[in-house]
Amino acid sequence: MTTNPAFELVVRRHGTSVLRMCTALLGPGPDAQDAWSETFLAALRAYPSLPNGANLQAWLITIARHKAIDILRANHPVPTEHFPETVVPPEGLGQLELLESLGSLSELQRKVIGYHYLLGFPYADIPAFLGGSAASLRRAAADGIKALRKLHTDAEETP
CATH class of the missing domain: 1.10.1740.10 (RNA polymerase sigma factor, region 2, helix turn helix motif)
Structure with missing residues (x-):
């Protein structure tokens, strides 16, 4: 035991x-x-x-x-008359930019990427947490990774 x-x-x-x-x-x-x-x-x-x-x-x-x-x-979020000031993070924090760009993904894409890439769960185990099928979650992660790559490639090309 x-x-x-x-x-x-x-x-x-x-x-x-x-x-x-x-x-x-x-x-x-x-x-x-x-x-x-x-x-x-x-x-x-x-x-x-x-x-x-x-x-x-x-x-x-x-x-x-x-x-x-x-x-x-x-x-x-609570409606307000004026938008609050945005905070600009200091440069050179490396992975912080990547973590912040996760916010541009759908909730499902963020969760699947978190479970698979950050925590190391195989796709076959993730439906126990999120529902759906392993194939649909794999597709969501692939779409999310593609969007992140495009976002960071576009950011690097911008002068």
Whole structure:
């Protein structure tokens, strides 16, 4: 019989994956960090009743997805008279530009890319999280990657 590891080890092993998922859904910044924290707080409460040998990464990613959705719902846009100032991130942050450009993709494309490319789930496992078929999710990811390549190629060609 397999027993679950100490919760501290779970955080060490899967903390990066959970943060990647939160960042893919919410963008880099405090919202993703808050979702990460809320994920592990909820997981800590539920961990003692988790069956031994459960897929911990899938379990944590599901919790992270729910926490990110909660934050998105809490931060829904409110109409205002004036637009707030836009914040320009400092140059030279490398992957930050790529993470920000994920916002131009559809929600499904972002999620599939997050599960497959950031977390390493095979396409056959992703329908358990998102529904649909592995083939349709593979197509969504391919379309998303194509859009990202085009966006970054166009940005590099612009003087």
